[in-house]
Amino acid sequence: MKNRLRVLRAERNWSQADLADRLEVSRQSVNAIETGKYDPSLPLAFRIARLFSTSIEAIFSDEA
Amino acid sequence: MKSPASRAYMKRSYSALACYFVILFATYTIVDRMHPVGWKLYACAALPFLPLLTTFLLTAAYLKAERDDFKRELVMRCLLWGAGASLSVSQFTGFLRIFGWQGRTPPFMELFAFCGAAVAAKITYRIANPLPAE
Numbered sequence: 001m002k003n004r005l006r007v008l009r010a011e012r013n014w015s016q017a018d019l020a021d022r023l024e025v026s027r028q029s030v031n032a033i034e035t036g037k038y039d040p041s042l043p044l045a046f047r048i049a050r051l052f053s054t055s056i057e058a059i060f061s062d063e064a
Numbered sequence: 065m066k067s068p069a070s071r072a073y074m075k076r077s078y079s080a081l082a083c084y085f086v087i088l089f090a091t092y093t094i095v096d097r098m099h100p101v102g103w104k105l106y107a108c109a110a111l112p113f114l115p116l117l118t119t120f121l122l123t124a125a126y127l128k129a130e131r132d133d134f135k136r137e138l139v140m141r142c143l144l145w146g147a148g149a150s151l152s153v154s155q156f157t158g159f160l161r162i163f164g165w166q167g168r169t170p171p172f173m174e175l176f177a178f179c180g181a182a183v184a185a186k187i188t189y190r191i192a193n194p195l196p197a198e
Contacts, residue, residue, distance in 0.1 A: 004148070024067075024131060024134040025131070025133075026066075026067065027140075027195060028135070029135065031196070032193070033134070035191075035193075040133065041133040060117060
């Protein structure tokens with residue numbers, strides 16, 4: 001799954017650690033999601049969408 | 065950054081591990097000096113398993129409490145590697161024994177294989193996926 005997490009984070013000038021703190025997850029998790037090595041669970045995807053005040057579809061897109 | 069669930073888990077696990085070594089040493093000393101037989105020997109052999117069982121229960125509680133899905137998945141992956149290594153050792157020696165192998169393997173080899181493989185899996189992941197500098 002592709003995602004715009006890195007772009008959205010950069011727009012706000014947040015580091016991975018900042019984003020991890022806001023999402024209450026580890027920096028490892030943020031990095032894994034950004035690099036596409038891990039797809040977040042639905043609750044985490046909702047938390048991310050809520051944090052960036054947008055929809056899940058605006059952040060994550062199916063590669064197929 | 066360790067999550068609160070992870071910190072609590074580590075603290076409790078270290079306590080359980082310390083209990084394991086104390087009980088193991090105590091039961092070893094008792095059996096070595098008093099040479100119990102029958103159910104007393106079985107009881108001595110079963111005692112060190114209790115802290116290990118506690119560790120598994122703590123792990124189950126941690127997996128339930130951990131809010132970080134990715135970390136949870138990582139722990140599951142490491143545990144799977146540990147279980148795989150442990151069962152492989154057991155399978156290997158068991159197979160040899162079927163055909164009359166009389167050799168001896170070090171005691172607690174399955175346990176060491178489990179811990180070693182789980183730790184190796186975690187280290188391998190960290191090396192393969194380093195965090196970029198910020």
